[in-house]
Amino acid sequence: MDTKFRTAKKAVVLTAVIGTLLLIAMEIANTLWVSKQIGIATDEAVSAVSSFYLEAMADRRAKSITNLIDDSFDEMEQAVSFIAGENIASQEELRNTLGVVKSLLGFNRFALVDEDNIVYTQYTTYTGRSRHDFLSEPEIKNRLISTVYLYGSSKQLCLVIPTPDLSIMGKRFKACFIQFDIDDIVNLLAFEDQGRTYYALYSNSGTNLSATELGPVISDHNLFEALKGIVSEDVREESCENFTNEAMGSLSFISGSAHETLCYVPIQGTGWEMAVLIRESVIQDQIHDISERYLVTGRNMILFTLVSALALCVVLMLQIRRLSNAELDAEKETSRTFRNMANTDSMTGVRNKHAYSENEAAVNRQIQAGELQKLAVVVCDINGLKLVNDLQGHAAGDQLIKDACALICDCFTHGAVYRVGGDEFVVLLQGKGYDTMHGVIDELNRKVEENIKNNAVVVSIGYSVLNREDQQLRDIFERADQMMYERKKQLKAMGALTSRL
Amino acid sequence: MRNKGRHLVLLLSVLAAVFAFTACSLAPPAVHSDEHSASVETEISAESRPVEASVPSVSDDSLRSAVDFQHELDSYEPLKDHYSFYFTYKTVHSWWDAVALGMEDAQRQYLEKGITITYEYMAPEGVSAEDQIQRLRMAQKKGYDVIGVDVADEKILSPVLDEMVDSGTKVMTFSSSDASAGCRRIAYVGNTHNYQDGADLTEALCEKLGYKGKVAILVGSAGAPCHEDRARGARDTIAKYGDMEIVATEYDMDSVDLAYDLTVQILKDCPELDGIVCCNMSNPVGAARAVVETGSGAVIVGMDHDEEALRYLSDGVIYCLGVQDCYSIGFDTIQTAVKIADGNLAGELFPEKKNEITTIIFQKDAALMRELLYGEI
Missing domain, CATH: 3.40.50.2300 (Response regulator)
Known part of the structure; x- marks a missing residue:
């Protein structure tokens, strides 16, 4: 029974430990696998997001410039209408009017051109054919947008509108134009973006117009020159073609350890391309920072899990052990209770015949093994029990049994008392009980004899001790039983009740 | 007893699963930065005739000072708050457009000081001394503070300029060509060599x-x-x-x-x-x-x-x-014109001939000079 329990207990513990370890291993493997999958997905997402993000940014910036141009054209039309409505009679008045318009609309240069290509601004009047390319055309019919490369390396955006109906001081004027410093446009659009994203304006020949750096590699160089050796010749040529055709596009290249993505969109009507470059490492670095934090958390979680599982195992082991001990104790107690119930006479509380039989077998083995030297068997029989049962009822009979048992137990304080029949008790005496046997028996007989006079319980006893010839307890018992019958006769003679009236 | 063992295993499984789920939920996405490296080189193509080692060149400093775009007005305090000038030059040509930019720079700087300068800067489509004389005559009638001229033909124009000066018009020459020696124009700003x-x-x-x-x-x-x-x-x-x-x-x-x-x-x-x-x-x-x-x-x-x-x-x-140095020619022309307009003559405030430099550059210098003058086009 104990062996089975221990085996079951070990199996439970082993299962718990192996199961926990397996689960932890699975958890770690699962974590690593998921991390890897997320990494792959993240890389793909970063690429997709980069292109989309760049295209949106470039497009937004390009539209800002387009809006600026459209708004400026509208303002120029309004300004020309205003000037046409003024009754300008002298060059001085014209200059003043141009000054008012320039101040109101905030243009860098606001000018009118007459039919002789004389340019009128607020402060100067000059012959302008060689200075302004658009004046090389004999007639201006449509709005014009051009890039002006000034001596001194500054670059400007020039917007021109025809003024076919404008006439001042009897002179016909052919055009109105304004010029922006491209630097001002760049400042207006706030191209700086904390060094993470790079913007630049390019002419269709790849010239950087904005003087902003498009990342550390391309810098402010001509885009197509800078791309030589960085991207394949096919990609470079495709970009050149896109610039020429005012189309949008994108390309990627590796610079050091950084993966850079460049996106460009045309700015309608200008011949410019707005380019945005982002180093994917920037996005990746940001994600990496976040990942690092999650990684630390993940590591802590795994560590926490391991420690928790370990602690749980220890607690569970202790609990199992405690439960096992408690259960074992309970089982022992139950067993003891059942055993007591099986071996105890419920009426008197002394051992019953079952207990006697169990003990008889053990005593027999001892006798046969020669282990016992001192053993006496006292056989006790209650006189008149049947008569009391018949005449006074079983309750009185039961009481008689209890009284008899009490008498026997009071006398044989050092012996094992068994109720082996309805009115029969056996006392086994060993040790001190054996040594004091005769005195105790005499005392009991004396009390019995007194009880006859007092009409109290009368018990007939006979006894016998272990002889060398005895092979079993029964041998002793029979001699004691014989003696008990002899005594019963004596007591009857003294007036004790018997089963018969 | 056996049932209890099963319950324990089940409990542990559930707990482990919860932990695993939690850990997986917090599992960090692995970010792989691309480790590939590539050397990045920018090539500058050499076309046509290669640069010979023996070809001379000038120093970067000389190149950078060949054209001076960084001018500031001198300490002279103009007497008026408004000036009106008339300039005429030989012909419509981008060389004089470069001069014009220097003039505009000076004009802007005077404006910042509260002094308004208006001027005309005119030329015919082709070089013509006669055309220049006509322009000067018309300008003389309009009462400009100073008239400046880049002399188209010194022999023809010099006497005209003398006449104008004699009649009280303040005349100066500028940019590329001065009048003949002995002409009474007040000053010349430009190339003297x-x-x-x-x-x-x-x-x-x-x-x-x-x-x-x-x-x-x-x-x-x-x-x-x-x-x-x-x-x-x-x-x-x-x-x-x-x-x-x-x-x-x-x-x-x-x-x-x-x-x-x-x-x-x-x-x-x-x-x-x-x-x-x-x-x-x-x-x-x-x-x-x-x-x-x-x-x-x-x-x-x-x-x-x-x-x-x-x-x-x-x-x-x-x-x-x-x-x-066209830019300096233009800038100094306006400064000198202001002083002349205030009645000053050549002397301490400005020289009778304000020389502007010429720098000879070679193939090796071309790229930098092109960048200095035009940026990258």
Whole structure:
């Protein structure tokens, strides 16, 4: 029974430990696998997001410039209408009017051109054919947008509108134009973006117009020159073609350890391309920072899990052990209770015949093994029990049994008392009980004899001790039983009740 | 007992699953930065004729100071808060547009000081002394504070300028050509060493040719002092060397197209031409186009900063260019005009001739000069 329990207990513990370890291993493997999958997905997402993000940014910036141009054209039309409505009679008045318009609309240069290509601004009047390319055309019919490369390396955006109906001081004027410093446009659009994203304006020949750096590699160089050796010749040529055709596009290249993505969109009507470059490492670095934090958390979680599982195992082991001990104790107690119930006479509380039989077998083995030297068997029989049962009822009979048992137990304080029949008790005496046997028996007989006079319980006893010839307890018992019958006769003679009236 | 064991295993499984789920939920996405490295190089293509190691060049500092775009007004305090000027120059040409930018810079700086300067800056489509005289006469009637002129023909214009001065008009000359010596114009701001520029360019050509060969001279406008002086400097230099010969002298009238046509014709007449001296801004562009087109090996030396000419210089088609500081000419012209308008004469406040420098540059210098003047186009 104990062996089975221990085996079951070990199996439970082993299962718990192996199961926990397996689960932890699975958890770690699962974590690593998921991390890897997320990494792959993240890389793909970063690429997709980069292109989309760049295209949106470039497009937004390009539209800002387009809006600026459209708004400026509208303002120029309004300004020309205003000037046409003024009754300008002298060059001085014209200059003043141009000054008012320039101040109101905030243009860098606001000018009118007459039919002789004389340019009128607020402060100067000059012959302008060689200075302004658009004046090389004999007639201006449509709005014009051009890039002006000034001596001194500054670059400007020039917007021109025809003024076919404008006439001042009897002179016909052919055009109105304004010029922006491209630097001002760049400042207006706030191209700086904390060094993470790079913007630049390019002419269709790849010239950087904005003087902003498009990342550390391309810098402010001509885009197509800078791309030589960085991207394949096919990609470079495709970009050149896109610039020429005012189309949008994108390309990627590796610079050091950084993966850079460049996106460009045309700015309608200008011949410019707005380019945005982002180093994917920037996005990746940001994600990496976040990942690092999650990684630390993940590591802590795994560590926490391991420690928790370990602690749980220890607690569970202790609990199992405690439960096992408690259960074992309970089982022992139950067993003891059942055993007591099986071996105890419920009426008197002394051992019953079952207990006697169990003990008889053990005593027999001892006798046969020669282990016992001192053993006496006292056989006790209650006189008149049947008569009391018949005449006074079983309750009185039961009481008689209890009284008899009490008498026997009071006398044989050092012996094992068994109720082996309805009115029969056996006392086994060993040790001190054996040594004091005769005195105790005499005392009991004396009390019995007194009880006859007092009409109290009368018990007939006979006894016998272990002889060398005895092979079993029964041998002793029979001699004691014989003696008990002899005594019963004596007591009857003294007036004790018997089963018969 | 067996059932309890099962319950424990189940409990542990559930707990482990919860932990695993939690850990997986917090599992960090692995970010892989691309470790591939690639060397990034920017190549600058060399086209046409390669730069020879022996080709001379000037220092970066000299190049950067060839044209000074960083000017500030001097400490002179103008007497008025408004000035009105009239300037006329030889012909509509981008060289004078560069001068105009220096003028506008000065005008802006005066405006910041509260002084308004208005001016006209006019020229005919072609060089014409008569046209210039007409413009000056008209301007004289309008009462400008100062009239400035880039003399188209010193012999014709100088007497006119004297008359104007005598009648009380404040007259100055500027940019490329001064009036004749003795003219009573108040001051000149511009190139005072055109003869020497012509001589220096031609000396460089002679050295390049080993002081032997046939040379053509392209002049600008006939009578324009600056052009004529340079041509004279060229002729005198060539005359020093017995094995050098001038085979042609032509005037392009400040027209690139005419310079091209003239060069083609010269090369046709003298296919073995060894060199061309160009005395203005349009000459070298037209000559270079013709040389490239005909495949001639003629060495070109010339003047000024035309963007196309700088490209030919970069490509080795043009051997050297004399770059004038147009921006400073324009800036100093306005400053001087303000002082003249206030009644000052040449002396302490401004010199009678304000010299502006010319820097001769070579193929090695072309890229930087082009960047300094035009940025990248």
